[in-house]
Amino acid sequence: MAQSSYRSAVATPPDASIIEESPVRENLTGDLCGAVGRLSYRAMELERGVVMNDLIKLVFAQIPKYLFNFFNLVSRPKRFVRKRNVYNDQTLTAALTFLAISFVLTLILKAPLIPANVNFWQYIATSGLLALIEMALMAIALRFAWTLVGGPAPFGRFLITFCYYYAVGLIVLRASTILAYGIAKVWDPELYALLIEAYKDKSFSSPKVQAYVAKAGASGDFKQLLPLAAVNLMNWLGLAALLAWTIAGWGAYRELTTLAKKRSVLAGIVFICLYPIVFLLNYLLYIVLI
Numbered sequence: 001m002a003q004s005s006y007r008s009a010v011a012t013p014p015d016a017s018i019i020e021e022s023p024v025r026e027n028l029t030g031d032l033c034g035a036v037g038r039l040s041y042r043a044m045e046l047e048r049g050v051v052m053n054d055l056i057k058l059v060f061a062q063i064p065k066y067l068f069n070f071f072n073l074v075s076r077p078k079r080f081v082r083k084r085n086v087y088n089d090q091t092l093t094a095a096l097t098f099l100a101i102s103f104v105l106t107l108i109l110k111a112p113l114i115p116a117n118v119n120f121w122q123y124i125a126t127s128g129l130l131a132l133i134e135m136a137l138m139a140i141a142l143r144f145a146w147t148l149v150g151g152p153a154p155f156g157r158f159l160i161t162f163c164y165y166y167a168v169g170l171i172v173l174r175a176s177t178i179l180a181y182g183i184a185k186v187w188d189p190e191l192y193a194l195l196i197e198a199y200k201d202k203s204f205s206s207p208k209v210q211a212y213v214a215k216a217g218a219s220g221d222f223k224q225l226l227p228l229a230a231v232n233l234m235n236w237l238g239l240a241a242l243l244a245w246t247i248a249g250w251g252a253y254r255e256l257t258t259l260a261k262k263r264s265v266l267a268g269i270v271f272i273c274l275y276p277i278v279f280l281l282n283y284l285l286y287i288v289l290i
Helices: 002-011 016-020 023-075 077-082 089-113 120-148 155-187 189-200 207-219 222-249 251-257 261-289
Strands: none
Touching (some): 023 077, 023 089, 023 155, 077 222, 089 120, 120 251, 120 261, 189 207
8 A cells, every 4th residue: 555655656746837836946047047147257258368368478479579660660651661561471471460469459458448248259350350341441542542643553562551551550549549548537437437338339429428528518617627628639639640640651652653742642632531431331330240
């Protein structure tokens, strides 16, 4: 009798509804999912940290030579490029290496601005793709501008010059942005938080930032107005410095095309007219891809 009852109890499964509706089971499932989520996020953060450390080590190994070339390029752009734009495998590799290190440095500088909820590898790959597209669009616009005024330069030499100049533009613009955000972080943490939010939301005109600016302007509070002025000034100084340097080094393209200064000026005007189109296309791709 006892054995029969035991076999009956073993053969009869418990009511499934009791298991499904058990609060203990629900709590355990929730705790397990939460733990898995936290471990996944932690693993992603660790992976991101390891990758950034590897990139930093790789770049630091090349820093002495890179800095030497960078300061020579910034101080004497035409002279620097003139010595290096003889097209061969060695000069092309050197130009592409300089550009690649500049791109990695911009990623390191931009690391605090990368959203925490994105896939790091996907973000890096997409950023690289966008940089290549922007480079291609700018190179096409620049070459078209010079061709339009009658100065088609040899493509290999043109590419070497463009790689060096584009690399400087990357560093100058990224450094000015980081400095501007740093000023906001030190002087006005609230403004800094709004700027970071707007950057991560890929918004040029964040309503929160606009409301903050309007509030600061209406209050007339010097402590609020000063950080805003400093941030805007730093961004404009970066653009102005890059424009002045580009004008100073514009003659390197003129030497490639052997054109007169008047046609060089016309090429510059055509490129300035084309640049908003390049910028708009690149921004639209940034919105879609990142």
